Amino acid sequence: AQLRRANNVADLRLMARRRLPRPIFDYIDGGADDEWSLRRNVTAFADYQIVPDVLNDVSSIRTETRIFGQPSRWPLMLSPTGLTRMFHGHAELAVARAAARHGLLYSLSTMGTTRLENLAQAYAGPKVFQIYIFKDRGLTAEFVARCREAGFHGLALTVDTPVAGNRERDRVSGLSLPPKLTLKSLFSFACHPFWSLPAMTGSKFDLANVSHKVDALASGPMSLFDYIGGQFDRSVGWRDVEWLAQEWNGPLAIKGVMTPEDARRSIASGATGVMISNHGGRQLDGAPAPIDQIQAVREAVGEAPDVICDGGIRRGSDVVKALALGATACSVGRPYLYGLAAGGEAGVERVLTLLHEEFERTLTLAGVNDIASLSHRHVRHVRHRPE
Ligand code: FNR
Numbered sequence: 001a002q003l004r005r006a007n008n009v010a011d012l013r014l015m016a017r018r019r020l021p022r023p024i025f026d027y028i029d030g031g032a033d034d035e036w037s038l039r040r041n042v043t044a045f046a047d048y049q050i051v052p053d054v055l056n057d058v059s060s061i062r063t064e065t066r067i068f069g070q071p072s073r074w075p076l077m078l079s080p081t082g083l084t085r086m087f088h089g090h091a092e093l094a095v096a097r098a099a100a101r102h103g104l105l106y107s108l109s110t111m112g113t114t115r116l117e118n119l120a121q122a123y124a125g126p127k128v129f130q131i132y133i134f135k136d137r138g139l140t141a142e143f144v145a146r147c148r149e150a151g152f153h154g155l156a157l158t159v160d161t162p163v164a165g166n167r168e169r170d171r172v173s174g175l176s177l178p179p180k181l182t183l184k185s186l187f188s189f190a191c192h193p194f195w196s197l198p199a200m201t202g203s204k205f206d207l208a209n210v211s212h213k214v215d216a217l218a219s220g221p222m223s224l225f226d227y228i229g230g231q232f233d234r235s236v237g238w239r240d241v242e243w244l245a246q247e248w249n250g251p252l253a254i255k256g257v258m259t260p261e262d263a264r265r266s267i268a269s270g271a272t273g274v275m276i277s278n279h280g281g282r283q284l285d286g287a288p289a290p291i292d293q294i295q296a297v298r299e300a301v302g303e304a305p306d307v308i309c310d311g312g313i314r315r316g317s318d319v320v321k322a323l324a325l326g327a328t329a330c331s332v333g334r335p336y337l338y339g340l341a342a343g344g345e346a347g348v349e350r351v352l353t354l355l356h357e358e359f360e361r362t363l364t365l366a367g368v369n370d371i372a373s374l375s376h377r378h379v380r381h382v383r384h385r386p387e
Contacts, residue, residue, distance in 0.1 A: 003343045003350045008358075009314045009335045012351055015342035016087075021188040023173030024086055028337050030169035031281035037289070038281030041312030044289035048321045049380045053367030061363050062370040067306060067329045068154030068251040068273070070126035073103030074359060075329035075371060076319060076352075078336055079280075079310055080130030080156065082111025082207070087341045093122055095340055098348035100125030102356065107156055107331075110143070115208040120150035128154040130255065132161070133240045135233040143209075144247050155248050156275060157241065160256030162234045165283040238269050245270025253306060256283075258293055260300030263307070273306025273328070280311050280333050291322055295376075298326030316358025323371055324379035 006012045017025050031038030063074040078099050085091040092114040099106040100123060107128040108119055116129060129147045133140050147155065245252055254266040255275035263274045276297055278287035290311045298307050309322040310331040319330045332355070339351035368374055 003346055006342070006350055006354070008354060009338065009351060012335070012338040012342050012347065015347075016338040019192060020087065020341050021192045023170075023175045023188060025341070026169040026173050027083070027167075027175050028087065028334060028341070030167055031285065032165035032167055032283055033285035035281060035285065037278050037285050037287045041278065041281050041289045041291075042314055044291045045312060045315075045318045045321060047382055048291070048325075049382055050317065050320060050324070050362065050366050051378055051380050052365060053378075056367040056369060058364045058367060058369045060369065061360060062372070063360065063363070065329060065371065067105050067308065068126070068128055068253065070105055070153050070251075071103070072105055072126070072329065074319075074356060075323060075327075076313075076355065076359070077105040077128075077308065077329055077331045078107060079275075079277075079331045079333040080107040080109035080112070080128075080158075081333050081337055082109045083113060084109075084337075084340070085113035087337055088344050088347075090344050092119055094345035095336055095348050096123045096125065096127065098336075098339075098345050098352060101349065102352045104352065105153075108152075110209055111207055113208055116143075116146060116152070117150050118208075120152065126153050128152065128156050128251075128253075130156045130158055131244070132158055133233060133236045133244065137240075137243075139210075140244065141247060144244070148248075148250075154251035154253065154272075155244070156253045156255045157244060157271075158255045158279075159236070160277065160279045160283045161232055162236070163232060165279065165285075167282060238265060241266065241269040241271065251306075253308065255310065257297070258287060258290075260293075260296040263297040263305075264300045267301050267305050271305075273308065274301070275308040275310045275331060276327075277310035277331075291318070291325070294322060294325040294327050313355075316355045316360070317362040319355070319359050320362045320366065320368075320374065321379055324374045324376065326376075 006015060065072050065075045067077055088094060092108060092112050096106040096119060105126045105128060107130050108116055109130045110132055129152045131143050252271045253273040253275050254271045256277050256279060257263050257266055257274040266274050276290040276293050278284060290309045294309055306328045308329050308331050309327040313319060313330045313332050322330050335351050336348050339347035366378060
């Protein structure tokens with residue numbers, strides 16, 4: 001009933017903040033360094049106006065599309081996010097089920113807390129697995145085989161994490177994996193009884209997809225930074241993308257592409273799309289907002305590849321702007337995590353419902369009855385600097 005009172009993503013964020021222990025909320029909400037990119041991802045949308053048509057029969061509106069070759073009820077998908085069980089005991093499955101009910105594509109993170117086989121078994125909807133090229137290429141190849149076997153429809157290769165970003169909020173809160181009790185965090189945890197610690201600690205909490213390879217995890221809690229830092233391979237290059245594309249031989253998006261040159265190179269290396277992303281402002285602070293890169297990226301790759309705008313979407317109208325600039329679809333991370341933390345599966349559904357209603361209402365008001373007819377003339381760039 002409380003969820004019904006949430007009118008937008010910002011309301012659900014506040015509900016999540018009340019419900020979660022502070023270190024956990026900050027892990028979701030925060031970004032790298034000064035969080036400039038984190039803020040810019042969101043505020044950049046204010047630099048675009050939507051220029052409406054009128055008197056253009058909007059009694060029914062076509063919003064269906066395809067992303068990663070899969071049908072989607074409207075051009076939105078759910079970004080991969082790690083450690084989901086820390087936010088709600090029902091974890092990835094709750095998110096995937098809500099996505100399926102909305103006819104949207106779900107992506108599972110390598111750093112997720114549900115085994116990919118278990119997710120695929122419990123959830124028949126369209127799904128993407130977010131993969132890394134690890135130091136151990138054998139581990140990456142193993143993931144490819146497991147994803148194929150389990151029936152995943154696409155892969156998203158994350159390339160913006162050669163090292164872990166500098167998340168200062170996590171340093172301050174001392175976030176560790178699994179959540180560790182310090183005097184300070186104990187106080188915060190004790191003040192948030194709705195968030196149930198038992199679901200997150202002990203045997204139920206682990207990085208289900210990689211833990212069999214990570215001996216250190218078994219030997220006790222370690223810092224998130226240590227763990228993640230140890231997995232990434234700074235030597236990854238375009239040859240590795242070619243290798244992965246051949247190995248997988250299916251829909252593959254490179255996640256973390258920012259420039260038209262790298263977008264073109266992604267497609268030339270065998271990818272079928274790109275996710276324009278700065279990892280939600282969690283990696284390179286100072287990186288431009290995804291919305292500002294869409295036009296150039298689309299011009300570089302032509303019409304066919306998926307161009308997905310990932311990051312900063314907080315309103316359905318943001319999706320309209322991204323599409324008008326040339327995106328195939330948008331992808332959201334934090335919005336559904338706020339919903340999950342606020343109310344589990346129902347909370348995710350609430351977020352998706354609100355965004356969908358906003359999207360359709362915006363199209364209706366803009367006089368657009370088919371997303372295929374959205375074009376540059378529906379959007380105008382302005383220099384808007386809020387105080
Ligand atoms: C992420 N993101 C992410 N990306 C990825 O490729 N692998 C991962 O494991 C994670 N984990 C993760 C955890 C949390 C808590 C957040 C908030 C984000 C980044 C994610 O896929 C996406 O790029 C951003 O969340 C998009 O920005 P918004 O929608 O949060 O503004």
